[in-house]
Amino acid sequence: DVKVTQSSRYLVKRTGEKVFLECVQDMDHENMFWYRQDPGLGLRLIYFSYDVKMKEKGDIPEGYSVSREKKERFSLILESASTNQTSMYLCASSSTSLSTYNEQFFGPGTRLTVL
Amino acid sequence: AQSVTQPDIHITVSEGASLELRCNYSYGATPYLFWYVQSPGQGLQLLLKYFSGDTLVQGIKGFEAEFKRSQSSFNLRKPSVHWSDAAEYFCALNDYKLSFGAGTTVTVRA
Numbered sequence: 001d002v003k004v005t006q007s008s009r010y011l012v013k014r015t016g017e018k019v020f021l022e023c024v025q026d027m028d029h030e031n032m033f034w035y036r037q038d039p040g041l042g043l044r045l046i047y048f049s050y051d052v053k054m055k056e057k058g059d060i061p062e063g064y065s066v067s068r069e070k071k072e073r074f075s076l077i078l079e080s081a082s083t084n085q086t087s088m089y090l091c092a093s094s095s096t097s098l099s100t101y102n103e104q105f106f107g108p109g110t111r112l113t114v115l
Numbered sequence: 116a117q118s119v120t121q122p123d124i125h126i127t128v129s130e131g132a133s134l135e136l137r138c139n140y141s142y143g144a145t146p147y148l149f150w151y152v153q154s155p156g157q158g159l160q161l162l163l164k165y166f167s168g169d170t171l172v173q174g175i176k177g178f179e180a181e182f183k184r185s186q187s188s189f190n191l192r193k194p195s196v197h198w199s200d201a202a203e204y205f206c207a208l209n210d211y212k213l214s215f216g217a218g219t220t221v222t223v224r225a
Contacts, residue, residue: 058212090159092159
């Protein structure tokens with residue numbers, strides 16, 4: 001079974017803190033993605049990566065950065081957390097490089113609250 | 116630009132009744148379309164996908180979807196709903212990235 005794991009299910013941070021969300025996949029997938037999910041807005045892509053040390057901005061990259069030092073791990077970083085970043089964050093992975101049809105496999109999500 | 120619209124925010128259906136969830140898309144070429152389901156507190160699970168060929172696609176858990184190019188639609192159906200089908204459902208379109216609809220929440224009443 002494909003497994004995508006996220007470091008925390010729930011996280012509470014204070015405004016201004018630096019926040020790291022970690023995602024690990026065990027299927028040797030080339031592509032990894034970070035989304036945020038908000039009620040009524042569906043999932044919106046923050047960043048994605050199609051190879052180690054490679055990253056591309058998604059639809060809403062402002063306030064976020066990412067790191068991919070190893071193929072299996074993709075980190076989302078909030079340099080200075082703000083209350084409007086309170087959300088559910090979902091990580092996903094897929095195989096092959098930027099193929100237009102490959103299924104994405106999702107982790108369970110991290111619900112982040114910024115106070 | 117590609118986009119996906121799910122017109123129904125919330126649907127309530129009786130257990131055993133049929134279910135249809137609507138999805139409309141905007142895309143300039145042949146779309147690659149997906150339906151995902153998210154149970155409470157869980158990540159997203161793929162129900163089915165359409166790439167090409169037969170426009171009626173069968174998925175897991177008894178779901179099917181029909182691609183209609185003329186209507187730019189990819190509606191999801193299930194003939195008889197079970198209480199465990201209560202969840203949020205997302206339609207998505209894949210170009211080089213997935214674009215999701217806003218989701219439809221399904222409530223199943225006994």
